[in-house]
Amino acid sequence: MPSRSRLLGTNELIALGTLIALCAWGVLTWTGHGATPISLGPVDPSRWFPSRGLTLAEVPLVAMLLLGGVPLVWDLLAKLCAGTFGSDLLAGISIVTSVLLGEYLAGVLVVLMLSGGEALESRAVSRAGDVLNALARRMPTVAHRRVAAGLTDVPLAEVAVGDLVVVLPHEICPVDGTVVAGRGGMDESYLTGEPYRMAKAPGSTVLSGAINGEAALDIRTDRVAGDSRYAKIIDVLRTSEERRPQMRRLADSLGGLYTPLAVAIAAAAWWASGDPVRFLAVLVVATPCPLLIAIPVAIIGAVSLAAKRGIVIRDPAILERLDTCRTAIFDKTGTLTYGTPTLTDVVAVGRMPEADVLALAASLETYSKHPLAAAVVQAAADRSIRLLQVEELAEKPGQGLTGRVQQLNGGDAAHEVAITSRQKLAARDPAAAERLPPVTGGLECVVIVDAAVEAVLRFRDAPRADGRSFVDHLMPAHRLSRVMLVSGDRESEVQWLADLVGITEVHAGIQPEGKLRLVEQATALAPTVFVGDGINDAPALAAATVGIAMGTASDVTSEAAGAVVMDSSLERVDELFHIGSRLRSIALQSAVGGMAASLVGMGFAAAGLLPPATGALLQEGIDVLAVLNALRVSWNPGGLSDYDRG
Numbered sequence: 001m002p003s004r005s006r007l008l009g010t011n012e013l014i015a016l017g018t019l020i021a022l023c024a025w026g027v028l029t030w031t032g033h034g035a036t037p038i039s040l041g042p043v044d045p046s047r048w049f050p051s052r053g054l055t056l057a058e059v060p061l062v063a064m065l066l067l068g069g070v071p072l073v074w075d076l077l078a079k080l081c082a083g084t085f086g087s088d089l090l091a092g093i094s095i096v097t098s099v100l101l102g103e104y105l106a107g108v109l110v111v112l113m114l115s116g117g118e119a120l121e122s123r124a125v126s127r128a129g130d131v132l133n134a135l136a137r138r139m140p141t142v143a144h145r146r147v148a149a150g151l152t153d154v155p156l157a158e159v160a161v162g163d164l165v166v167v168l169p170h171e172i173c174p175v176d177g178t179v180v181a182g183r184g185g186m187d188e189s190y191l192t193g194e195p196y197r198m199a200k201a202p203g204s205t206v207l208s209g210a211i212n213g214e215a216a217l218d219i220r221t222d223r224v225a226g227d228s229r230y231a232k233i234i235d236v237l238r239t240s241e242e243r244r245p246q247m248r249r250l251a252d253s254l255g256g257l258y259t260p261l262a263v264a265i266a267a268a269a270w271w272a273s274g275d276p277v278r279f280l281a282v283l284v285v286a287t288p289c290p291l292l293i294a295i296p297v298a299i300i301g302a303v304s305l306a307a308k309r310g311i312v313i314r315d316p317a318i319l320e321r322l323d324t325c326r327t328a329i330f331d332k333t334g335t336l337t338y339g340t341p342t343l344t345d346v347v348a349v350g351r352m353p354e355a356d357v358l359a360l361a362a363s364l365e366t367y368s369k370h371p372l373a374a375a376v377v378q379a380a381a382d383r384s385i386r387l388l389q390v391e392e393l394a395e396k397p398g399q400g401l402t403g404r405v406q407q408l409n410g411g412d413a414a415h416e417v418a419i420t421s422r423q424k425l426a427a428r429d430p431a432a433a434e435r436l437p438p439v440t441g442g443l444e445c446v447v448i449v450d451a452a453v454e455a456v457l458r459f460r461d462a463p464r465a466d467g468r469s470f471v472d473h474l475m476p477a478h479r480l481s482r483v484m485l486v487s488g489d490r491e492s493e494v495q496w497l498a499d500l501v502g503i504t505e506v507h508a509g510i511q512p513e514g515k516l517r518l519v520e521q522a523t524a525l526a527p528t529v530f531v532g533d534g535i536n537d538a539p540a541l542a543a544a545t546v547g548i549a550m551g552t553a554s555d556v557t558s559e560a561a562g563a564v565v566m567d568s569s570l571e572r573v574d575e576l577f578h579i580g581s582r583l584r585s586i587a588l589q590s591a592v593g594g595m596a597a598s599l600v601g602m603g604f605a606a607a608g609l610l611p612p613a614t615g616a617l618l619q620e621g622i623d624v625l626a627v628l629n630a631l632r633v634s635w636n637p638g639g640l641s642d643y644d645r646g
Contacts, residue, residue, distance in 0.1 A: 014111065091114040106284050167216065167219055173219065178206070185213040285618060308636070334533030338463075362379070363389075400419055417447070468501050470501075473574075477642055488510055494507075515537065
């Protein structure tokens with residue numbers, strides 16, 4: 001199967017060739033040489049062309065029908081044999097009929113319509129991945145591998161798991177791995193959306209694609225290039241390019257009704273008049289270019305409008321599906337909350353002073369990407385607490401953060417510090433967990449120093465100021481009938497937020513597989529939109545009718561999300577709903593309005609008042625109007641959001 005990029009190039013070449021052929025026909029006709037008959041020597045032209053022969057002006061038209069029309073018709077025949085019945089079938093019938101009747105000008109005009117529409121459809125899909133393509137182009141092709149003799153540059157594909165790779169200052173990290181030597185920072189915002197530099201020390205994990213800071217770092221490779229984060233980007237691009245926009249399938253469904261009607265009118269005109277040219281004239285006017293061209297133009301416009309609003313559309317199909325969604329499902333953290341918890345209490349349960357516990361915890365959390373880590377570091381900064389040197393650390397999934405932190409009094413021995421959850425502590429040491437203070441609303445973590453539980457840190461993630469008004473307007477403004485809040489946090493914390501924002505259906509303590517089941521059950525009843533921060537939400541994002549990832553806490557290359565809201569704003573989510581509604585409305589205006597105008601033209605053609613070439617030009621005029629209307633999708637409509645943001 002040809003690649004999307006090759007198909008795009010073929011259709012553009014055919015469209016360009018038809019324009020050149022039409023220009024040549026116009027020049028020859030205007031200069032008076034167009035009517036000159038072509039002599040084929042001993043071969044009688046009437047054996048191959050209609051009895052009037054072939055004129056000089058028609059030569060470029062016939063050449064383009066052979067070079068461009070034949071591949072397009074062959075592709076349509078292949079689709080027909082595969083059981084695909086689309087709106088472009090009329091165009092194929094028109095091309096074949098024009099050749100049989102010698103109406104080459106009409107045939108070339110139809111080739112231009114069809115190839116132009118296919119090229120625009122391909123562009124609509126490929127443009128959706130422009131942001132991801134830009135990220136993919138950043139990836140280095142070589143790595144500095146450390147060997148006994150020093151550093152040697154090797155192709156990235158030759159780097160194996162366990163190899164030591166050196167990332168020099170300001171370079172892009174080529175592998176996913178773990179720091180084994182060096183201290184510094186990396187900008188991971190291209191991958192995570194987090195707008196700050198992450199500190200790195202021995203034991204810290206690093207992501208391929210991150211930009212290194214001022215210091216060189218020695219990295220032990222944890223994944224080969226093919227399994228790295230950037231390899232996933234390439235897979236996403238490939239999948240995105242192969243997707244066919246849903247609006248194009250809507251065009252096919254409209255064409256499924258329109259095509260038989262047009263063929264019936266054309267056949268009736270031929271039968272009533274006895275003139276096969278009327279059959280061609282009707283089909284040429286009927287060629288559904290408002291479907292073939294205007295809808296892809298509208299898709300491109302919607303993708304462009306969304307990009308201007310800070311919304312990356314990965315799958316253009318979601319723009320059409322959004323207007324059909326009747327259930328909204330929200331993850332809690334980072335969607336209806338700001339995703340930036342603040343430390344509210346340090347509850348000491350051991351002998352160590354509160355400030356000392358915070359100093360050790362903040363020193364360790366400096367190197368963590370856990371959502372609560374920044375809150376601990378910020379609390380230490382607010383209290384002017386000096387951070388300590390961290391000698392080594394580890395953050396294994398499901399085991400919490402551990403590390404060796406410099407002595408508070410400057411001694412030689414380091415403190416063994418661990419930051420974990422109440423549940424993990426209970427699994428390891430039930431007696432210690434029983435001595436913890438009672439659970440309250442909000443989030444918490446437990447600080448263990450030198451094997452002794454010293455404190456419980458409590459946090460609160462503030463709800464978004466506009467959360468209540470946003471939720472309240474979903475049902476009346478976007479025809480949603482059900483709104484759900486789903487979270488892995490404790491029920492008291494989730495219910496607290498639900499009461500604040502006005503959601504009555506709450507599911508707390510739900511793991512990723514549980515979210516998936518909830519989304520599947522809801523989607524079986526009605527189309528759903530799932531809004532999550534991208535962390536552990538991928539299964540639910542993929543299962544929903546529309547998946548929207550909030551960019552602050554998610555990887556913009558997540559395969560699961562159809563759209564990524566880069567600035568993590570509810571206002572942008574609302575704008576995305578309106579863009580989807582705007583696209584569907586304007587695209588249907590162009591398609592249905594264009595088909596209605598074509599039906600009027602078909603009536604004139606059936607009556608013999610519109611010859612094929614003139615009918616093709618009329619259809620081009622209809623196309624221009626339909627496309628101009630479709631272009632309105634990309635125009636800046638001013639404010640799109642319609643709820644009170646306080």
